[in-house]
Amino acid sequence: xxxxxxxxxxxxxxxxxxxxxxxxxxxxxxxxxxxxxxxxxxxxxxxxxxxxxxxxxxxxxxxxxxxxxxxxxxxxxxxxxxxxxxxxxxxxxxxxxxxxxxxxxxxxxxxxxxxxxxxxxxxxxxx
Numbered sequence: 001x002x003x004x005x006x007x008x009x010x011x012x013x014x015x016x017x018x019x020x021x022x023x024x025x026x027x028x029x030x031x032x033x034x035x036x037x038x039x040x041x042x043x044x045x046x047x048x049x050x051x052x053x054x055x056x057x058x059x060x061x062x063x064x065x066x067x068x069x070x071x072x073x074x075x076x077x078x079x080x081x082x083x084x085x086x087x088x089x090x091x092x093x094x095x096x097x098x099x100x101x102x103x104x105x106x107x108x109x110x111x112x113x114x115x116x117x118x119x120x121x122x123x124x125x126x127x
Contacts, residue, residue, distance in 0.1 A: 003125075004063065004100045006093070006109035007031045010055055014127055017108055024055075025099045026062030027092050063103065065095055073098035075121055083117035090114060097122050 003020035007028040015022065032052050039045035076098045077087050087094060093114045100107045106123040107115060115124040 002103060002105035003108050004096060004105050006096060006107055006111065008110045009108060009127070013051065013055070015058065017127060020108065022059070022108070023105070024059045024062050025096045026064050027095050027099065029056070029062045031092055063099055065099055068102035069095065069099040072101040076101065076118060079117050079121060085117055097124070
C-alpha cells in the first residue's frame with residue numbers, strides 16, 4: 001500500500017514502515033527547508049541541512065501538489081469545516097492529506113489529531 005509520510009516523521013527520521021511503499025510530499029521538503037532557515041544556531045542549522053540531505057538521498061523527490069491534489073484539497077477543507085474545525089494553521093497538513101487522497105495513498109503521522117475529520121477521504125495511521 002502507498003503511504004505518504006507526514007513531515008513529523010521526517011524530523012525524527014522514522015522511515016521504517018513495513019508493508020508500505022513510502023513516499024514524501026514536496027510540501028514536507030518545503031517545511032523542512034523552512035526549519036533550516038529558522039535555525040539561528042549554525043551548528044543546529046548544519047545538523048538540519050545534513051538530515052535533509054540524508055532523507056532526500058533515501059526518499060528521492062517529493063510528490064508534487066498538483067491539480068489533482070488541489071481538487072482533493074477542496075474536499076479535505078470541506079470535511080474540516082463541516083466538522084467545525086479551522087483550516088487556518090493546518091494548511092500544510094491538509095495539503096499533504098489532499099496529496100495522499102489524490103494518489104490513493106494513506107498518511108502516516110505521529111499527530112493523527114492534525115488530520116481528524118478526514119475519515120472516508122484519506123486513511124491516517126500512526127506508527
